[in-house]
Amino acid sequence: QDSIIQLEDKRPTRVTFNDVGGLEELKKTIDLKIIKPFVNPSLFSKFKKKAGGGILLYGPPGCGKTYIAKATSGEINANFYSVHITDILDPYFGGSERNLHQIFETARANKPSVMFFDEIDTIGYSRSKSNSDLMRPLVDSMLTEMESVNTSTDKLLIIGATNMPWDVDSALKRPGRFDKLVFVPPPDKEARKVIFQLKLLGKPVEENLDISLLADKTHLYSGADIENVIEVATEHVLNEIMESNQERSIKMDDLLLAIKQTNPSTLEWINTIK
Ligand code: ATP
Numbered sequence: 622q623d624s625i626i627q628l629e630d631k632r633p634t635r636v637t638f639n640d641v642g643g644l645e646e647l648k649k650t651i652d653l654k655i656i657k658p659f660v661n662p663s664l665f666s667k668f669k670k671k672a673g674g675g676i677l678l679y680g681p682p683g684c685g686k687t688y689i690a691k692a693t694s695g696e697i698n699a700n701f702y703s704v705h706i707t708d709i710l711d712p713y714f715g716g717s718e719r720n721l722h723q724i725f726e727t728a729r730a731n732k733p734s735v736m737f738f739d740e741i742d743t744i745g746y747s748r749s750k751s752n753s754d755l756m757r758p759l760v761d762s763m764l765t766e767m768e769s770v771n772t773s774t775d776k777l778l779i780i781g782a783t784n785m786p787w788d789v790d791s792a793l794k795r796p797g798r799f800d801k802l803v804f805v806p807p808p809d810k811e812a813r814k815v816i817f818q819l820k821l822l823g824k825p826v827e828e829n830l831d832i833s834l835l836a837d838k839t840h841l842y843s844g845a846d847i848e849n850v851i852e853v854a855t856e857h858v859l860n861e862i863m864e865s866n867q868e869r870s871i872k873m874d875d876l877l878l879a880i881k882q883t884n885p886s887t888l889e890w891i892n893t894i895k
Contacts (some may be wrong), residue, residue, distance in 0.1 A: 635695035642819055642844065643812020647803055651676065654779045654801060659697060659733070662774060675767065675779035676739065677799035679786040681890035683845030684805050686782040689785055690737040693780065699733035705744040710759075718762040723764045725777075733776035741781040741799065743790035760790050767798050774790045784890060807843055808889040809847055816847045824855065825870040835876055841885035853879035 637719035654676060658665050678686040680866050686702065693726055694701035702724065709720040744759045770777050781799045783789055793799050813836040821830070839847060854875040862868050 622845075624805055635698075636688065636692045637695040638689075638692050640695075641689050641692050641767070643808045644685060644689060644805065644816035647678075647689060647805065650803055651689070651738070651780075655780075656693065656697060659776065659778060666774075670863045672707070672867050675781055675793065675799045676801045676803055677789065678780065678782040678805050679784065680805035681807060681843060682784055682845035682889035683886055684842050686806055687737060688844065689805070690735060690780040690782070692734035693778065697735075697778075699735050699776070699778070700731045702728050702734055704736065704738050706738060710743070715758070715771070717759045721759065721762050721766060728777055729775065733778075735778045738779070738781045740783060741793065742783040742892060744790065744793075744876060745765065747839045756790075760792055763826065764792060764798060800883070807841050807885070808847075810840075812840065813839050813847060816844050817836045817851075820848050820851050824851075827870050827872045830873055835871075837878070838877065838880050839885070841887050841891070843885070843887050844882075845859060846883065846886050850876065850879045850883055 641648070656884050677691070680686065691703070693699075704724055709724065711717045711720055724736070738812050744756050744763060761846055767779060772780065779799075781793075786802060789799070794802065810833075814832050817832050817835050839850065842850070854871055857879065858869065858871050858875055
């Protein structure tokens, strides 16, 4: 098995908040709740306040939960550990807990670190799960690991994510744990404009693209969906260039066609919560 955690290398082109379209409230929350305590440990120790706990992001897939966690690490020049809970599950007794502990140890040894736990709903109790009891030790381990973290002094930040917040074990949502639940919505029109601009940056595009119209036509598209629209349009243009041997840039029509050929992926999630 490959490593169960991905350690980002420290490249000069790190993702930061500037690369994330929209989500302004969330950026402020992350700044206040985890970045400030992290860069200002003396203030917290003066007020004898333990900085800890984590933010739990939830919402439809592809809307930037992982991306903003990664950008958080970029903001503070920290290593980024992205962990899918399903990857640490081990059928052998105590195996999952050992894996979890090892991840915390590695992140500690390479601090400052941002740890991102995706699919946090997979551990713990939920009415809709049949294997809940088997997960109990892993929940307990997660609680112990989280409680042992002091964000300021350990230089360890924890962010969790789920598409199904109602399935997250309630013990994990108590104070000092994932105690701040934040919705990461599909991008609104303004955010979609920013995402289009960010993702088209550096590609040959015709002048005066009507970004506003593109944003109008992509209601309920996630950031990942917008990225895909641009992919589809780019592929189309490249094929045409190769066939005709005539180079040209990406035009408005290419992008509009790509929008017609794709669908917003957040709809399915929104329908499941109705
Ligand atoms: P999942 O629930 O499936 O894990 P997610 O919410 O974690 O999804 P991301 O992996 O963060 O989604 O997003 C997928 C890709 O879409 C990102 O790598 C990024 O390029 C793009 N993206 C999504 N949202 C944004 C955004 N707000 N600004 C810029 N890019 C975005």
